[in-house]
Amino acid sequence: MVSDASPAxxxxxxxxxxxxxxxxxxxxxxxxxxxxxxxxxxxxxxRIRETAQRLGFRPNSLAQxxxxxxxxxxxxxxxxxxGRFSLPVMSGISDALVDKGVxxxxxxxxxxxxxxxxxxxxxxxxxxxxIIATGKRIDRHLPVDLSNLGVPVIYAFTQPDxxxxxxxxxDAGGARLxxxxxxxxxxxxxxxxxxxxxxxxxxxxxxxxxDVLTEKGLPVMEPLLGSWSEAWGHEAVxxxxxxxxxxxxxxxxxxxxxxxxxxxRGVIDxxxxxxxxxxxxxxxxxxxxxxxxxxxxxxxLTSVDMNLAALGREAGLTLxxxxxxxxxxxxxxxxxxxxxxxxxxxxxxxx
Amino acid sequence: MVSDASPAxxxxxxxxxxxxxxxxxxxxxxxxxxxxxxxxxxxxxxRIRETAQRLGFRPNSLAQxxxxxxxxxxxxxxxxxxGRFSLPVMSGISDALVDKGVxxxxxxxxxxxxxxxxxxxxxxxxxxxxIIATGKRIDRHLPVDLSNLGVPVIYAFTQPDxxxxxxxxxDAGGARLxxxxxxxxxxxxxxxxxxxxxxxxxxxxxxxxxDVLTEKGLPVMEPLLGSWSEAWGHEAVxxxxxxxxxxxxxxxxxxxxxxxxxxxRGVIDxxxxxxxxxxxxxxxxxxxxxxxxxxxxxxxLTSVDMNLAALGREAGLTLxxxxxxxxxxxxxxxxxxxxxxxxxxxxxxxx
DNA sequence: GTGATTAGAGAAAACCTTTTCCCAACCAAG
DNA sequence: CTTGGTTGGGAAAAGGTTTTCTCTAATCAC
Numbered sequence: 001m002v003s004d005a006s007p008a009x010x011x012x013x014x015x016x017x018x019x020x021x022x023x024x025x026x027x028x029x030x031x032x033x034x035x036x037x038x039x040x041x042x043x044x045x046x047r048i049r050e051t052a053q054r055l056g057f058r059p060n061s062l063a064q065x066x067x068x069x070x071x072x073x074x075x076x077x078x079x080x081x082x083g084r085f086s087l088p089v090m091s092g093i094s095d096a097l098v099d100k101g102v103x104x105x106x107x108x109x110x111x112x113x114x115x116x117x118x119x120x121x122x123x124x125x126x127x128x129x130x131i132i133a134t135g136k137r138i139d140r141h142l143p144v145d146l147s148n149l150g151v152p153v154i155y156a157f158t159q160p161d162x163x164x165x166x167x168x169x170x171d172a173g174g175a176r177l178x179x180x181x182x183x184x185x186x187x188x189x190x191x192x193x194x195x196x197x198x199x200x201x202x203x204x205x206x207x208x209x210x211d212v213l214t215e216k217g218l219p220v221m222e223p224l225l226g227s228w229s230e231a232w233g234h235e236a237v238x239x240x241x242x243x244x245x246x247x248x249x250x251x252x253x254x255x256x257x258x259x260x261x262x263x264x265r266g267v268i269d270x271x272x273x274x275x276x277x278x279x280x281x282x283x284x285x286x287x288x289x290x291x292x293x294x295x296x297x298x299x300x301l302t303s304v305d306m307n308l309a310a311l312g313r314e315a316g317l318t319l320x321x322x323x324x325x326x327x328x329x330x331x332x333x334x335x336x337x338x339x340x341x342x343x344x345x346x347x348x349x350x351x
Numbered sequence: 352m353v354s355d356a357s358p359a360x361x362x363x364x365x366x367x368x369x370x371x372x373x374x375x376x377x378x379x380x381x382x383x384x385x386x387x388x389x390x391x392x393x394x395x396x397x398r399i400r401e402t403a404q405r406l407g408f409r410p411n412s413l414a415q416x417x418x419x420x421x422x423x424x425x426x427x428x429x430x431x432x433x434g435r436f437s438l439p440v441m442s443g444i445s446d447a448l449v450d451k452g453v454x455x456x457x458x459x460x461x462x463x464x465x466x467x468x469x470x471x472x473x474x475x476x477x478x479x480x481x482i483i484a485t486g487k488r489i490d491r492h493l494p495v496d497l498s499n500l501g502v503p504v505i506y507a508f509t510q511p512d513x514x515x516x517x518x519x520x521x522d523a524g525g526a527r528l529x530x531x532x533x534x535x536x537x538x539x540x541x542x543x544x545x546x547x548x549x550x551x552x553x554x555x556x557x558x559x560x561x562d563v564l565t566e567k568g569l570p571v572m573e574p575l576l577g578s579w580s581e582a583w584g585h586e587a588v589x590x591x592x593x594x595x596x597x598x599x600x601x602x603x604x605x606x607x608x609x610x611x612x613x614x615x616r617g618v619i620d621x622x623x624x625x626x627x628x629x630x631x632x633x634x635x636x637x638x639x640x641x642x643x644x645x646x647x648x649x650x651x652l653t654s655v656d657m658n659l660a661a662l663g664r665e666a667g668l669t670l671x672x673x674x675x676x677x678x679x680x681x682x683x684x685x686x687x688x689x690x691x692x693x694x695x696x697x698x699x700x701x702x
Numbered sequence: 703g704t705g706a707t708t709a710g711a712g713a714a715a716a717c718c719t720t721t722t723c724c725c726a727a728c729c730a731a732g
Numbered sequence: 733c734t735t736g737g738t739t740g741g742g743a744a745a746a747g748g749t750t751t752t753c754t755c756t757a758a759t760c761a762c
Contacts, residue, residue, distance in 0.1 A: 028721080062719095
């Protein structure tokens, strides 16, 4: 009782063998005592447990993994250097796995095939139980070959191999949420400004936009495609609100559904510069719910959230069940988005 | 040559024992052949190598780690959920380590002590060779106790324990870069708008700002402290450019050095709304060089970059040398910032 | 032809834990 | 006193690799 009440100074970790020796039993008995296996006197079991506790024993995962052929480790591959999309996914995965004692190797492969191979090899050498691939867009494949790896693979927010299991956001559903929200608020001349035509999500969202308008019997303005930037938002406002267009629809829009939050920001700023009020004259909805942008616009931006953390959580849990040997249907699972309402759309007319 | 030209179908990985058996030697010889150890005929060595290659043999890292007492794995702890600062650091660390075959466990501990302990325990169980702690500000400690862990610990962009090794950005140096840049451009009435007084970096940068002004014999305006938001940038412009202040300095500023890029963005927008030109009437410099913000301002923002990737790289390399048993001086190492010049300051008068 | 090296390769221990099998002792029933 | 079952616990193998030590046969000097 002089000094050593602390759990473990731990220069080199204490092994099961030392615990067993200290408790006066064999390693086999010690192991069983600590794992609740085998048969022995309650007294023996307790004595061993107490000894382990006192010595600060922690089982060596490497030895366990070697034996169980399970490392309680998964690899996460991404090419999203800035983590704008990957980080929430990562966070969800980690949340889902930490309670089960599973750790995550994070590997940024950029868009470099060599780097990708390097990381995948390292993961396999380290005997990861599975791999999750994630990225910054769902219509591009990571620069790595993940087929026939011998471990389960899950794709999250990136393009999967055919026949694989993937989780992606339901972009069409998200777009519907936005447009239907406008509808419920009484907006009737709804425009859509989005990113480059080279992105699959641009088409998915645009199609959903058209579908909703058609269902409601509203006029469909052809979506304006450009880039993901604020500057494009500015420019699009010019196109939408300058005379040329009003010839077609007769009137200018009273709502703009934007393909991402940066475009939405540009749109809001441009509208203000023209003297148009948001949400008074025009409602605006963004996409991504990137907090740092959505809360900095004036007024704060209503935006579609892709629930990426939930997506990551699903991906993590599914991977785990795969690792556990349970079967799972291949295919692409679309997870619903949700609308985060702030102040850029106004209140319902009857509210 | 019918089907099996591919490297490895790898349902269960091929072991060294199988390679040895196939090549007709003992495992000992096989091991030595593949590692370039021991003595044997060149012919034998080559035959074993070729066999391993053909079978797609990859040594089991778990077994190697167990034996070498080195896992070639490090843990990265962060509480920066959005990764704005952690991700570049992480990227630098990973870059520095991947070539040496070291993988990184990423753990987000939020600000949750329980979660922190959980992750640290998991890391130690998995026998990481070392741990790097990183965060979102350098004057707050992570919610974990990293002393006496038995493995080397490095702090990067977070507050270290006393006596530990830490890498942080040289905020004072970064601020000097900004203010001296203004000076070289002929700006003489330089203001400083920064974040909350509760941040240590705010004081470090403010003091450097004062020092440079004093050195140059310029008037020192007391720094304006507020929040890290665009809104505060707007507000600060009011304070700076409304009559009240001009009584003191006689004139309004011709340059504003901002504590981060978001404030700078607010300042630029507010200046434009007042009809003041950037950089014509007023130059603006931000801090953080957050690309997505700095390139979206009009004009694009000159900003101080903290070189976080380089910081991560240094941290990674230092950790590795520590793991290798080399000694290292404890203490805080400040790494230089650099100024990324865009268009918000104008050109030199003689340019 | 003798003794001393050396080249080439294998046996076995070590790393740490889990699990299967086994043994000794004890007890009750026949 | 045997048979059979149970209880408490240990011995040993397994997992895959590295490394040290040992052994045999061949080469070399004399």
